[in-house]
Amino acid sequence: MNYEFHNPVLVEKVLDLLITNPGGVYVDATIGGGGHSERIFKKLLPTGKLIGIDADEDAVVFSRKRFGERVSIYNCNFSNLSDLLSDLKISNIDGILFDLGISSYQIDNAEKGFSFSKEGILDMRFDKNQALNARYVINNYKESELTRLFKLYGEEKFSSKISKEIIKQRKYKSIDTTTELSNIIKNVVNKKFINKTLARIFQALRIEVNQELDVLKKGLIDAINLLKVNGRIVVISYHSLEDRIVKNIFKTSAEQKLVKILTKKPIIPDEDEIKFNPRSRSAKLRAAEKILNIKTLANVQ
Numbered sequence: 001m002n003y004e005f006h007n008p009v010l011v012e013k014v015l016d017l018l019i020t021n022p023g024g025v026y027v028d029a030t031i032g033g034g035g036h037s038e039r040i041f042k043k044l045l046p047t048g049k050l051i052g053i054d055a056d057e058d059a060v061v062f063s064r065k066r067f068g069e070r071v072s073i074y075n076c077n078f079s080n081l082s083d084l085l086s087d088l089k090i091s092n093i094d095g096i097l098f099d100l101g102i103s104s105y106q107i108d109n110a111e112k113g114f115s116f117s118k119e120g121i122l123d124m125r126f127d128k129n130q131a132l133n134a135r136y137v138i139n140n141y142k143e144s145e146l147t148r149l150f151k152l153y154g155e156e157k158f159s160s161k162i163s164k165e166i167i168k169q170r171k172y173k174s175i176d177t178t179t180e181l182s183n184i185i186k187n188v189v190n191k192k193f194i195n196k197t198l199a200r201i202f203q204a205l206r207i208e209v210n211q212e213l214d215v216l217k218k219g220l221i222d223a224i225n226l227l228k229v230n231g232r233i234v235v236i237s238y239h240s241l242e243d244r245i246v247k248n249i250f251k252t253s254a255e256q257k258l259v260k261i262l263t264k265k266p267i268i269p270d271e272d273e274i275k276f277n278p279r280s281r282s283a284k285l286r287a288a289e290k291i292l293n294i295k296t297l298a299n300v301q
């Protein structure tokens with residue numbers, strides 16, 4: 001695994017915003033290969049504690065090897081954050097980082113089926129124990145359901161044309177690989193738009209398979225409820241659907257006087273970071289600080 005060759009995004013900003021109490025308890029909700037965690041850990045005092053979470057077992061195995069005893073790492077979804085912390089008898093935390101989406105390792109690993117440019121089985125699950133995968137969605141969802149998710153989660157204008165073609169082609173043979181799906185999309189979408197369309201359709205499938213938007217809402221709400229007063233939440237998102245959820249949950253929490261927003265506008269990477277780390281191109285960082293210690297935030301749309 002080549003996790004180590006990829007650099008964490010906006011790392012100096014993350015460290016400045018996240019850590020206010022170096023002896024406190026911190027959570028990296030998306031540890032991946034541990035790029036951010038390595039830097040967070042170095043800022044903590046020996047009395048500090050860092051907990052890492054990832055839904056992908058490969059990331060957990062890799063990071064456990066990388067950190068040994070230094071970081072406590074759990075293979076779970078961040079939507080189960082409050083259960084995990086309650087099992088660990090931790091009632092509140094000083095800071096939490098969410099670096100959303102997929103890691104470079106996951107994109108580059110064809111077997112995971114995330115990339116339209118790498119031949120692999122249409123999988124896209126973060127968690128291999130989950131039943132739903134992208135192959136099931138593509139071969140079993142009704143045309144109207146496919147159109148809806150391509151529109152909603154991919155914001156793709158050729159959604160209905162693409163789902164019609166998928167329905168037509170799957171009558172002859174099941175659609176099993178990333179290349180088969182890409183070729184079907186290429187049949188009906190002009191070459192000029194094809195890469196953006198492929199990216200949007202693959203994004204939509206990934207969001208559906210992992211229920212990413214619902215999971216994100218639950219994770220953020222739990223995280224805000226679990227923060228101590230003065231504790232910080234930092235979120236890096238990579239597309240507008242995620243960013244909108246982060247923005248709305250922070251706004252509602254600020255209206256309820258639970259948090260103070262620390263980033264009026266999202267922080268984005270500068271040109272140097274983008275050149276050095278092209279994956280950071282679409283990143284948006286938002287942060288907030290807990291100001292009132294009651295657990296009331298729920299049901300934010």
Ligand SMILES: C[S@@+](CC[C@H](N)C(=O)[O-])C[C@H]1O[C@@H](n2cnc3c(N)ncnc32)[C@H](O)[C@@H]1O
Binds near residue numbers: 007037059102104
């Ligand atoms: C962008 S990568 C994180 C990279 C990491 N910050 C680093 O510096 O190496 C996102 C990670 O979050 C994980 N992930 C995505 N959604 C998750 C969820 N709902 N719960 C737990 N982990 C999740 C993915 O498996 C992936 O490893």
